[in-house]
Amino acid sequence: MAGQRTPQADQQGGGAPGLESLLATGPFAEALRAAIRRRGLGLERIQYRLRACGVPVSLATLSHWQSGRCRPERPESLAALRCLEEVLGVPRGSLVRLLPRRERAYGYRHPAQRESPAR
Secondary structure, three states, X not given: OOOOOOHHHHOOOOOOOOHHHXXXXXXXXXXXXXXXHHHOOOHHHHHHHHHHOOOOXXXXXXXXXXXXXXXXXOHHHHHHHHHHHHHHOOOOOOOHHHOXXXXXXOOOOOHHHOOOXXX
16 A cells, blocks of 8 residues: 555664564654654644644644653643554553653652742
């Protein structure tokens, strides 16, 4: 079938790991990029579909996630990531699982982001 990608086609291309391998081992940004590439959707289309799920995410955020400049950490971002897995057609939890455990914890905030108690 012309124009359709297959898992075999995803594993070709100069020895680059396929999506299934990246979903199993990471890193997160590479797995996300591979999933986006395989699905064939642009970031604007992904943003539209996420918004339809009730989880608005900026284009800049999606771009940062796939480039590795940052990862989803806040509860809202993790909810968006779960919807993103559906949009991209990857197994549930496959992208979330690639995040460090501390980022997967509901409500995790980096110590530098926590408010200090009033004295």
